[in-house]
Amino acid sequence: AQSVTQLDSQVPVFEEAPVELRCNYSSSVSVYLFWYVQYPNQGLQLLLKYLSGSTLVKGINGFEAEFNKSQTSFHLRKPSVHISDTAEYFCAVSGANTGNQFYFGTGTSLTVIP
Amino acid sequence: EAQVTQNPRYLITVTGKKLTVTCSQNMNHEYMSWYRQDPGLGLRQIYYSMNVEVTDKGDVPEGYKVSRKEKRNFPLILESPSPNQTSLYFCASSPRWSLTDTQYFGPGTRLTVL
16 A cells, blocks of 8 residues: 655744755655645645655645655745744555555644744 | 635534535536544545545545535535544545546534543
8 A cells, every 4th residue: 555654743943044855655656746735723734845846846825745756755845934834744545556545644744933 | 705614613422413514616626535634643545535426435435424415515524423533524526527637625524532
């Protein structure tokens, strides 16, 4: 079965500093990768996704992620965070090994410190 | 406004008392899904539906039932709730049954089973 590992459960970072949230997946076959964000008391919304093509994917709110097939990673980055980026971030995967399902990681709680 | 709605948003109940959590989307989406979110476990898929009258089990279906009689509605039924079903539940939909599609999430239902 497919699995997704988010290595950091909590990431505190100062405002305007860069941040990287890490995500690794288990499959070596064709995959689709997603990052979702969950603001307090809300549902999840899509930040960005990788389907094919360029390995650097740009999303909303200044976030980007890089697909690295050899390292089976899809890390999320932002060069300068804002207070409003404080949220829970989920990496998700679907593809040849997931049947008709999506698999989510355990989430990373990003706290931006003023 | 395009959205996924869930009701109720909060529910406290007792063991064994049947309950239904409703989910409705107004985007004419084919694919709908239910997830539960638990601390340290992320989101896990309970059931999904690729279209009307087509449903299938996700990773954690035990203790839950679903039905998809209409395209817009996908209720989650707990016939005999138990305390281990205390969780935050999300309904999601996407335009097609496709592993590349973005999922649109409802606001969540926080369920407590005493």
